Amino acid sequence: MTTTTALTNHQVRLAKRPTGLPTRDVWSFTTEPVREPADGGVLVRNLAISLDPAMRGWMNEGKSYIEPVGIGDVMRAGGIARVVASKNPQFKEGDLVSAATGAQEYALIEAAQARKAGLFKIDQRLGTPNQWLNVLGMPGMTAYFGLLDVGQPKPGDTVVVSGAAGAVGQTVGQLAKVKGCRVVGIAGGPAKCEWVVNELGFDACIDYKAGNVRQGLKDHCPKGVDVYFDNVGGEILDHVLAKLARGARIVICGAISQYNNMEAVQGPKNYMSLLVNRARMEGMVVFDYVDRFPQAVGELAGYLKDGRMKSREDVVSGLDNFPEALLKLFKGENFGKLVLKIADA
Ligand code: NAP
Numbered sequence: 001m002t003t004t005t006a007l008t009n010h011q012v013r014l015a016k017r018p019t020g021l022p023t024r025d026v027w028s029f030t031t032e033p034v035r036e037p038a039d040g041g042v043l044v045r046n047l048a049i050s051l052d053p054a055m056r057g058w059m060n061e062g063k064s065y066i067e068p069v070g071i072g073d074v075m076r077a078g079g080i081a082r083v084v085a086s087k088n089p090q091f092k093e094g095d096l097v098s099a100a101t102g103a104q105e106y107a108l109i110e111a112a113q114a115r116k117a118g119l120f121k122i123d124q125r126l127g128t129p130n131q132w133l134n135v136l137g138m139p140g141m142t143a144y145f146g147l148l149d150v151g152q153p154k155p156g157d158t159v160v161v162s163g164a165a166g167a168v169g170q171t172v173g174q175l176a177k178v179k180g181c182r183v184v185g186i187a188g189g190p191a192k193c194e195w196v197v198n199e200l201g202f203d204a205c206i207d208y209k210a211g212n213v214r215q216g217l218k219d220h221c222p223k224g225v226d227v228y229f230d231n232v233g234g235e236i237l238d239h240v241l242a243k244l245a246r247g248a249r250i251v252i253c254g255a256i257s258q259y260n261n262m263e264a265v266q267g268p269k270n271y272m273s274l275l276v277n278r279a280r281m282e283g284m285v286v287f288d289y290v291d292r293f294p295q296a297v298g299e300l301a302g303y304l305k306d307g308r309m310k311s312r313e314d315v316v317s318g319l320d321n322f323p324e325a326l327l328k329l330f331k332g333e334n335f336g337k338l339v340l341k342i343a344d345a
Contacts, residue, residue, distance in 0.1 A: 009033070009034050012074065012323075013028045020260050024323040026059070027075075028072075040114075044081035045105065046107065049079040049080075049103060050079065053256045055326060076102060078100055078138055079098070080122065082095070091119075091121065096121065097119055098132055099120075103340075105319060126305075133337060133339055139168045140171050141296055145289040145296065150282050155180030155181065158181065158223060158227075159176040160229070162229070162231045163187070163256065165187045165192035166231065170312060172229045176227070178309070184204045184220045185206070188208060190210070203220070224243055225240055225243050227251070230250060230253060231255075235257070235266075241271065242270050244273050249282070250279065251284060252281060253284060311337070315340075
């Protein structure tokens with residue numbers, strides 16, 4: 001077993017609750033000695049952590065689908081890590097695992113926390129460590145269950161997805177294509193739009209930064225929108241509401257345009273379209289589907305293998321860069337799933 005007593009852990013902690021964008025001053029950087037695991041525990045070294053828009057919500061006080069990160073706590077984050085010491089017979093030194101490891105170099109996952117931390121060994125035959133943070137990880141699970149369970153697409157349906165070149169969006173669009181749908185993405189900028197059409201096989205993409213989303217929906221969804229997978233909320237949601245087909249399903253996955261608001265969240269104005277079109281709008285939280293993750297991983301890994309699914313990750317290096325890297329999500333500067341690399345594999 002590796003000697004762990006000489007190791008130092010570097011951590012990113014939430015120093016205060018942000019107002020608006022979470023700038024560097026809301027974080028503190030700490031060091032502490034690494035401790036040995038007790039019986040049933042494992043000590044892991046983070047290779048990479050996932051940076052997620054949801055982190056912004058976890059920084060707020062108040063009731064949500066998960067408790068907020070406490071002031072002074074290590075920031076919650078999902079990671080891919082290598083086991084450096086184990087007192088759990090299911091894991092051995094050198095294993096690669098996925099778990100809620102936090103924004104830190106080392107994570108001690110004691111026996112009692114293993115389930116809550118979602119600790120499991122990853123199978124590198126199915127995907128790379130970065131893909132286990134993307135299509136085979138939480139964003140991919142969100143795409144899979146949000147689209148299939150909540151969106152219920154049928155072959156021939158028109159599926160629109162916003163945040164199309166991001167982590168969740170890239171998998172939603174490709175999965176909808178696999179299921180025989182016509183797919184229209186919405187993304188910021190020509191490079192992202194070009195990628196989802198030319199590389200991922202979407203039928204069209206609307207560059208919302210170039211202007212007219214309404215016209216774009218009219219051009220690319222002549223029969224209306226059957227499924228809208230909403231990652232962004234705000235004005236774009238209103239434009240799609242105005243273009244629904246009869247019986248449409250809107251998956252409320254996220255509303256990143258609203259996460260750093262200093263004013264009240266902007267709700268949909270065109271909601272009467274739900275009535276007129278006998279449509280429904282439903283929220284989903286990926287953690288509700290944990291028991292079915294293996295089914296989704298199996299299916300998505302199959303598409304990765306047979307080439308029907310591609311994945312793109314945007315990797316930033318260094319724990320010290322955590323604050324600026326996180327901001328990329330809210331500025332649309334990430335191209336693909338945003339990953340923070342912490343150590344070499
Ligand atoms: P992502 O799409 O990889 O990154 C965020 C993207 O959002 C940015 O790259 C940017 O892309 C876009 N964006 C940022 N500000 C925007 C604005 N004001 N208006 C429109 N677009 C904006 O992130 P992700 O991890 O895949 O997450 C996507 C959404 O899913 C988020 O809302 C997240 O909270 C949600 N989510 C929900 C669950 C759940 O269980 N419900 C789980 C995971 C994620 P552009 O360059 O295209 O603007």
